[in-house]
Amino acid sequence: MALLEIKALNKSYQSQHVLTNIDFTVETGEFLSVIGPSGAGKSTLLRCINRLVEADSGEIIFNGENILKLGRKSLRKERANIGMVFQHYNLVPRLTVIENVLHGRFGYKSTLQGMLGVFSEEEKERAFYLLEKLGIVEHAYKRCDQLSGGQQQRVGICRALIQDPKLILCDEPIASLDPHSSKVIMDYLKSITEELGITCIVNLHQVEVAQSYSNRIIGLNKGHLVFNGPNRQLDSHYIGEVYGMDTRELITV
Numbered sequence: 001m002a003l004l005e006i007k008a009l010n011k012s013y014q015s016q017h018v019l020t021n022i023d024f025t026v027e028t029g030e031f032l033s034v035i036g037p038s039g040a041g042k043s044t045l046l047r048c049i050n051r052l053v054e055a056d057s058g059e060i061i062f063n064g065e066n067i068l069k070l071g072r073k074s075l076r077k078e079r080a081n082i083g084m085v086f087q088h089y090n091l092v093p094r095l096t097v098i099e100n101v102l103h104g105r106f107g108y109k110s111t112l113q114g115m116l117g118v119f120s121e122e123e124k125e126r127a128f129y130l131l132e133k134l135g136i137v138e139h140a141y142k143r144c145d146q147l148s149g150g151q152q153q154r155v156g157i158c159r160a161l162i163q164d165p166k167l168i169l170c171d172e173p174i175a176s177l178d179p180h181s182s183k184v185i186m187d188y189l190k191s192i193t194e195e196l197g198i199t200c201i202v203n204l205h206q207v208e209v210a211q212s213y214s215n216r217i218i219g220l221n222k223g224h225l226v227f228n229g230p231n232r233q234l235d236s237h238y239i240g241e242v243y244g245m246d247t248r249e250l251i252t253v
């Protein structure tokens, strides 16, 4: 059974169709990129999956449950299985790295435990292990606003991983980073998928990054799914379909 199955998903804002009849499935362990021009609906698609944005119709079957039908309590439980990595990191800048990572456990805590910052020794050990794995353990007690963008994004990935998720949604995780930091982040995301068996869906602006890291690519154009295939199949014809222009033009953009 697929880990995630999206069926006839629709989303509009006011009268504007942002996602139209989207269908695709994601298997466990896949590294899937979503590409498309600005405004194509990539972020909206990702946010519908964990219901940060409410879809209008369709089904999102994750882990055997239709996410769109879940009540508040079951949604909270299922969301713990879905980590999210954001373009602008979404960390609490005045808190330390380790505190930000532990925030990833909030989905498993009562409100009071969360407010009091009650974490087990096991959770703290896991947080240090992940920081070590992502090469930033020496910054554990620094405030997050003292770190570079690439380091903050690694904190964001640790926060997602400590949830122990089955799926990680990454919304343009490298859009604010320089080429070197972007490579470091993409390499980490890829190795996480391979080593921990976590499925990754990554929104990307850069076609060549999608081609070199993904098993499969999905292309959106104006809210329509216009490509869904293995990365090697995304040739200049399909790139033109996704970006809605002559690909010779794309090379000069």
Ligand SMILES: Nc1ncnc2c1ncn2[C@@H]1O[C@H](COP(=O)(O)OP(=O)(O)OP(=O)(O)O)[C@@H](O)[C@H]1O
Pocket (backbone or CB within 6 Å): 013, 014, 018, 036, 037, 038, 039, 040, 041, 042, 043, 044, 045
């Ligand atoms: N909260 C909102 N209210 C109204 N319209 C919105 C809202 N969020 C997004 N949109 C519109 O929906 C469309 C798709 O936006 P979305 O952010 O999903 O695209 P995207 O492909 O992620 O774009 P980008 O690559 O520029 O981030 C855009 O036209 C956008 O203006």
